[in-house]
Amino acid sequence: MATSPRDRKRGSTGSAPDGNRGSRNAWGGGAGGGGGGDGSPMPMPGTTGRFLVLLREDGAPGVKALSNLAGVKVASSADFTEGVTAEGLAGAGGIVFEDLKVAVVDALPDQVSSLMAADDSGILAVEPERIVHAISDTMLPGLAPPRLLPAKAPSRGAQLEYVRGYRDALINLYDGLTGAAAGEAAAEAAPTFDEDEVTWGLQAIGVPASRYSGRGVRVAVLDTGFDAGHPDFVGRSVTMRSFIEGEEPQDGHGHGTHCIGTALGSDRPTTLPRYGVAYGTEIFAGKVLSNAGSGSDAGILAGIQWAISNRCAVVSMSLGAPVMPGQTFSRVFETAAKRALRAGTVIIAAAGNESDRPGSIAPVGHPANCPSIMAVGAIDSAFEVAPFSCGGLNPQGGQVDIAGPGVAVRSSWPRPRLYRTISGTSMATPHVAGVAALFAESDPEARGRALMSILIQSARRLELPGRDVGAGLVQAP
Amino acid sequence: MTDVKVLVSVGDSHLGRLDEVSRGAEAAGMTVHRREAGIGVLSGSISADRIDRLRAVAGVENVETQREVRVPPPDSQVQ
Numbered sequence: 001m002a003t004s005p006r007d008r009k010r011g012s013t014g015s016a017p018d019g020n021r022g023s024r025n026a027w028g029g030g031a032g033g034g035g036g037g038d039g040s041p042m043p044m045p046g047t048t049g050r051f052l053v054l055l056r057e058d059g060a061p062g063v064k065a066l067s068n069l070a071g072v073k074v075a076s077s078a079d080f081t082e083g084v085t086a087e088g089l090a091g092a093g094g095i096v097f098e099d100l101k102v103a104v105v106d107a108l109p110d111q112v113s114s115l116m117a118a119d120d121s122g123i124l125a126v127e128p129e130r131i132v133h134a135i136s137d138t139m140l141p142g143l144a145p146p147r148l149l150p151a152k153a154p155s156r157g158a159q160l161e162y163v164r165g166y167r168d169a170l171i172n173l174y175d176g177l178t179g180a181a182a183g184e185a186a187a188e189a190a191p192t193f194d195e196d197e198v199t200w201g202l203q204a205i206g207v208p209a210s211r212y213s214g215r216g217v218r219v220a221v222l223d224t225g226f227d228a229g230h231p232d233f234v235g236r237s238v239t240m241r242s243f244i245e246g247e248e249p250q251d252g253h254g255h256g257t258h259c260i261g262t263a264l265g266s267d268r269p270t271t272l273p274r275y276g277v278a279y280g281t282e283i284f285a286g287k288v289l290s291n292a293g294s295g296s297d298a299g300i301l302a303g304i305q306w307a308i309s310n311r312c313a314v315v316s317m318s319l320g321a322p323v324m325p326g327q328t329f330s331r332v333f334e335t336a337a338k339r340a341l342r343a344g345t346v347i348i349a350a351a352g353n354e355s356d357r358p359g360s361i362a363p364v365g366h367p368a369n370c371p372s373i374m375a376v377g378a379i380d381s382a383f384e385v386a387p388f389s390c391g392g393l394n395p396q397g398g399q400v401d402i403a404g405p406g407v408a409v410r411s412s413w414p415r416p417r418l419y420r421t422i423s424g425t426s427m428a429t430p431h432v433a434g435v436a437a438l439f440a441e442s443d444p445e446a447r448g449r450a451l452m453s454i455l456i457q458s459a460r461r462l463e464l465p466g467r468d469v470g471a472g473l474v475q476a477p
Numbered sequence: 478m479t480d481v482k483v484l485v486s487v488g489d490s491h492l493g494r495l496d497e498v499s500r501g502a503e504a505a506g507m508t509v510h511r512r513e514a515g516i517g518v519l520s521g522s523i524s525a526d527r528i529d530r531l532r533a534v535a536g537v538e539n540v541e542t543q544r545e546v547r548v549p550p551p552d553s554q555v556q
Contacts, residue, residue, distance in 0.1 A: 224548065254551045289548060297484055297543040298511055298520035305513035318556075321544045331539040332486040336516040339492075343515065353555055366544060388555050424556040426548065 047128040050094070053103040054125040065122045066096070072105050104129060193381055199275045200381045201262070201405030201431055207438075210476040213280030214437035219264055219314045220307035221430065222300060223256030224293060225249045226285035227414035230257065232269040232276075233283070241306055242287040243299040252291030254413050258420060259318045260285060261412030263430035263437070271419065275411045277434025277476070280441070284312055289319060300367070301336055308345045313440040313447055315340070316433035317349040318426030320365035329369040329397035337372035344447035348374045348433045350425035351400050352390035361391040361468075369398040374452055377469050378406025378428040385468045389425055392467045401452075402459050403469035404428030432474045442477045478526050482543040483507065485519040491536030492517045498536035505530040 043049035055065060066072045075092040077084055077099070084095055094105030105111075178192060193200035198208050227250065228238050240249035251257045264283050265276020286303035289295040300317065307315045337347050352365030368375035377400040378386035386407050392399040406428030413420035432455065439446045439454050446454055459472035485507070487498050495514050502519055503509055506527035511520045520543065523531055532540050549556050 253548070255548045255556055258556075289546070293550060294545055294547040296482065296545055298482070300546065301484070301513055301516065301518050301520060302511055305516050305518075308515050319546045319548055321546045330484075330541055330544075332484040332518060332541050335486040335539065336513075336518055339516045353549075366546075422554055422556050424549075426556045 044128065046131050048131060049106075050129040051105050051107050052125075052127050052129050053105055053123060055096070055101040055103065056122040056124050057101055066094075066103055066105065072107050072111055074103055074105055195273050195410070197273050199273050199405075199410050201409055201427075202274060202277065204381070204383075204405050205277075205431055205435060205474050206476040207277050207435075208274075210438055212278075212438035212441045212477055213267070214264070214278030214434070214441050215280035217278070217280075217314070217437045217440045218282045218284055218310060218312040219278065219316065219433060219437050220284035220286055220303070220310070220312040221256065221260045221263060221316045221318075221433070222286045222288045222303040222307070223251075223259050223316075223318060224253035224289045224291060225251035225256045225287035226260050226283070227251045227257045227412075228285070230261075230412055230415060230418065232261070232266045232412055232418075236264075236266075237282040238285065239283070239310070240285045240287070241303075243302045243306075244287050244290045244295065247287065247290055249285060249287045251285075251287075251414050253289070253293050254417075254420065255289070255293065255318065255426065256285065256287070257414050258409075258411045258422065259316060259426060259430045261430075262409060262427060263316050263434040265412060269412075273410065275409075275419075277431060278437035278441075281434075281437050284310055295319065297330075297333075297367075301333070304336060304340060304345075304347065308340055308343050312345055313451065314433050314436045315345055315347045316430050317347065317367070318424070318429045320350055320352050320368055322352060322354050322365050323363055323369060323394070323398070325363055325393060327363070327394060329371070330367055333367040334370040334372055334397070337367075337370050341372055341448040341452075346374065346436055346448060346451045347372075348376060348429055348436060350429045351375045351377045353388040353424050353426075355388050355390050357385065357387040357389070361393065363393040364390045364398045364400060369394065371397045371399075374401045374432065374455070375399060375470070376401070376406075376425060376429040376432050377403045378423070378425045379403050379462070379464070379469065379473065380407035381405070383462060383464075383473070385464055386423065386425075386428075388423070389428075389468060391465075392470075399470065400466075400468060401470040402432055402455060403462070403464075403473050404431035405473075406431075435474050435476045438476050478524050480508075480522040481525050481528075482522050483520070483528070483531070484539075484541045484543055485531065485537055486539045487517040487519075487536045488538040489517075494536065495519070498534065501534035501536065502531055505534050507531055 066074055072093045074094040074096050077097045094103055096103040193203050242249040261276055264278050264281050267274055267279040286306055288299040288303040340347055349368035351368050354362035364375050378389040380386055406425055407423045408421055409427035410421040456471040458475050460475050461472040462469050491498050495512050499509050499512055499519055507521050507523040509519050509521040
């Protein structure tokens with residue numbers, strides 16, 4: 001199986017790769033031409049030896065892009081009126097599926113290196129073609145590791161030995177990075193986080209690696225207001241409005257500033273660690289809770305309307321009222337939330353903190369218990385459910401949709417204190433709201449129900465009940 | 478009888494006619510404090526014994542009492 005693609009390629013005309021590849025490369029091949037007389041590179045177990053290449057939709061036509069870059073000659077699906085066949089592909093180095101903008105290529109390892117290294121080539125990703133019934137994704141992070149060149153076709157035992165060696169090398173690397181003792185069992189233990197530069201919560205949801213900032217997206221945080229003079233928000237676009245009679249939007253409590261910090265804070269705060277997700281968003285701070293921390297439904301609905309009228313894609317509400325077991329959701333809020341979704345605004349709310357696990361689990365509170373509002377539960381840095389986090393107990397509505405980091409969350413606080421570390425589903429909620437802003441930036445169609453769906457589909461599944469964490473831990477694009 | 482704070486949502490059929498529904502609500506005895514046109518919600522207060530009349534106003538879909546929501550005091554570790 002493994003040798004045939006190589007053999008076919010060497011034998012065909014017009015598809016031979018560039019022969020000037022004298023130097024040894026990361027693939028460990030011999031110097032000179034592809035493969036060499038001692039046998040072809042053995043594909044990783046579970047792969048065919050071919051590669052899938054994802055082409056940019058607006059890039060050069062696929063065939064040209066591949067040929068330009070790596071000397072890979074491929075046929076095009078456009079040439080086959082009745083579907084692509086193996087016979088039709090003989091002599092070609094692969095096939096481009098033009099509608100999918102995906103190519104399957106018979107490239108040799110250094111051609112693959114060229115494809116991977118190319119910058120603005122119109123190549124988005126290269127990955128080994130998998131055999132569908134093998135499932136060792138964890139063995140193939142990104143691209144397959146450098147290949148060994150065995151003198152003869154390896155036995156199954158030898159293949160396993162190779163894979164085991166790779167596994168051990170990874171374990172060793174991980175231990176080295178985390179400071180664990182060499183040889184310690186690499187059980188799937190809870191991740192440990194170093195908070196020198198970035199809070200654990202941002203790390204857990206994949207924010208540091210995201211290339212999005214929420215630029216061009218407006219996010220409303222309905223809470224106790226905002227300390228707009230906080231040094232970490234200099235230069236940000238901030239719109240403030242108070243819905244509390246007799247009080248200015250300036251945050252006299254702290255809760256609002258903390259939530260805004262988590263959702264929308266800077267990627268370069270004046271003091272590390274970084275604690276904010278969507279650092280490029282336009283901030284809309286609606287004060288619907290007084291400086292004493294209380295508010296009414298009317299104020300919240302006014303804030304929601306204000307956010308919709310200002311075309312905010314996301315509304316973050318770390319607030320609520322407890323509900324009784326068996327109690328149903330507010331039809332008024334559900335109607336408002338449905339209309340918000342139709343207008344392109346997603347409302348994300350805290351599930352509530354009334355639980356005292358493991359002894360008692362309280363139901364998701366109002367208004368997070370509305371089906372059209374995303375309810376956020378809280379987990380800690382060991383990826384356990386926070387003891388206070390409410391659960392989806394009530395039959396009508398009241399489900400937890402997703403989870404966010406909600407224990408020991410550091411964020412901004414009004415001057416002069418500047419920073420504070422607290423816990424709550426109030427802290428988990430703005431993590432999700434910030435990530436929603438990143439998705440909204442990544443895709444102009446990601447609005448309303450489509451945005452809710454993307455958040456849920458891309459969540460990291462946890463080994464925890466859906467009752468408590470919904471689809472899992474939110475993940476940044 | 479004491480006044481209660483209420484929320485009113487209007488049906489889709491009256492979504493563009495919130496002012497009309499508001500006038501009807503006031504005629505039924507509601508003091509309307511806020512009108513949120515886009516989401517179709519009125520908020521205000523009404524004497525508890527008039528709530529049934531309010532429900533009967535054309536375009537009124539739901540009537541609910543308002544809840545107070547709160548967050549813990551600033552010095553709380555869990556918020």
